[in-house]
Amino acid sequence: xxxxxxxxxxxxxxxxxxxxxxxxxxxxxxxxxxxxxxxxxxxxxxxxxxxxxxxxxxxxxxxxxxxxxxxxxxxxxxxxxxxxxxxxxxxxxxxxxxxxxxxxxxxxxxxxxxxxxxxxxxxxxxxxxxxxxxxxxxxxxxxxxxxxxxxxxxxxxxxxxxxxxxxxxxxxxxxxxxxxxxxxxxxxxxxxxxxxxxxxxxxxxxxxxxxxxxxxxxxxxxxxxxxxxxxxxxxxxxxxxxxxxxxxxxxxxxxxxxxxxxxxxxxxxxxxxxxxxxxxxxxxxxxxxxxxxxxxxxxx
DNA sequence: CGTCTATCCTGTGGGC
DNA sequence: TGCCCACAGGATAGAC
Numbered sequence: 001x002x003x004x005x006x007x008x009x010x011x012x013x014x015x016x017x018x019x020x021x022x023x024x025x026x027x028x029x030x031x032x033x034x035x036x037x038x039x040x041x042x043x044x045x046x047x048x049x050x051x052x053x054x055x056x057x058x059x060x061x062x063x064x065x066x067x068x069x070x071x072x073x074x075x076x077x078x079x080x081x082x083x084x085x086x087x088x089x090x091x092x093x094x095x096x097x098x099x100x101x102x103x104x105x106x107x108x109x110x111x112x113x114x115x116x117x118x119x120x121x122x123x124x125x126x127x128x129x130x131x132x133x134x135x136x137x138x139x140x141x142x143x144x145x146x147x148x149x150x151x152x153x154x155x156x157x158x159x160x161x162x163x164x165x166x167x168x169x170x171x172x173x174x175x176x177x178x179x180x181x182x183x184x185x186x187x188x189x190x191x192x193x194x195x196x197x198x199x200x201x202x203x204x205x206x207x208x209x210x211x212x213x214x215x216x217x218x219x220x221x222x223x224x225x226x227x228x229x230x231x232x233x234x235x236x237x238x239x240x241x242x243x244x245x246x247x248x249x250x251x252x253x254x255x256x257x258x259x260x261x262x263x264x265x266x267x268x269x270x271x272x273x274x275x276x277x278x279x280x281x282x283x284x285x286x287x288x289x290x291x292x293x294x295x296x297x298x299x300x
Numbered sequence: 301c302g303t304c305t306a307t308c309c310t311g312t313g314g315g316c
Numbered sequence: 317t318g319c320c321c322a323c324a325g326g327a328t329a330g331a332c
Contacts, residue, residue: 304331305329305332312322312324313321314320315322
């Protein structure tokens with residue numbers, strides 16, 4: 001499931017290969033990919049335009065086209081982009097045929113195709129004619145980039161204040177911080193020694209600092225390993241990432257904790273499969289009726 | 301407003 | 317061996 005490191009990996013691989021190319025033709029095989037926009041309209045909006053830039057925001061891919069038009073793409077669970085595959089993959093949802101002017105001049109243009117495939121068909125794409133509309137769209141649903149300086153421990157603490165939901169649920173909330181999914185939430189909470197079911201608002205500033213640092217470390221480790229391929233994620237040449245071999249707790253139920261040797265447990269938190277070491281991540285005290293008559297004074 | 305649950309979708313794998 | 321069903325989860329709508 002592509003999260004920030006996986007999408008970052010794709011962008012780094014694909015950007016130098018597509019920048020400057022022209023979209024000769026767009027074929028949208030599954031109309032659900034771009035719904036509610038019409039496949040024919042989306043294909044027409046793409047055709048003939050040069051790709052000026054490919055970038056990432058959260059888990060979104062942003063294709064900036066000539067004239068300011070943009071394609072906003074999300075891979076969700078099982079989306080894959082293959083660069084000029086020898087044959088079209090299964091679960092094909094869209095194909096973009098690209099071309100470049102031939103280096104030798106002449107009239108000939110080098111051509112190749114990008115194939116978008118998606119086994120579970122959750123992936124999306126949307127055309128924005130105005131880049132400001134795209135910015136507004138993203139600003140509305142995405143918080144800060146966790147690897148950028150604008151995301152601070154103090155900001156995290158402020159965002160969690162008063163929230164009783166499990167801290168993991170808020171890490172997964174893209175409006176709080178962009179790009180974190182189930183894998184990196186588990187890995188970051190483990191690295192920070194924080195139990196995912198802790199009420200978010202109960203974290204101290206020191207714990208917010210630890211969590212932010214742990215999150216950055218987990219995400220950077222994921223980028224260094226070129227992403228995690230649990231099942232569907234693939235590089236643009238079909239190769240798997242390697243971060244799944246470096247998970248500390250995620251998907252490691254029953255195996256030993258890399259820090260203390262205790263057994264890793266699988267739980268359900270925020271409706272998601274969640275992996276913890278109960279020794280390294282002390283569980284919150286279960287709230288019992290009337291356990292605390294006197295609430296601690298709220299901090300300012 | 302905050303929190304929780306159901307929904308979309310389909311390949312995979314456990315159980316019998 | 318083969319069938320059935322639960323399960324996986326990112327984002328979002330809707331319930332409470």
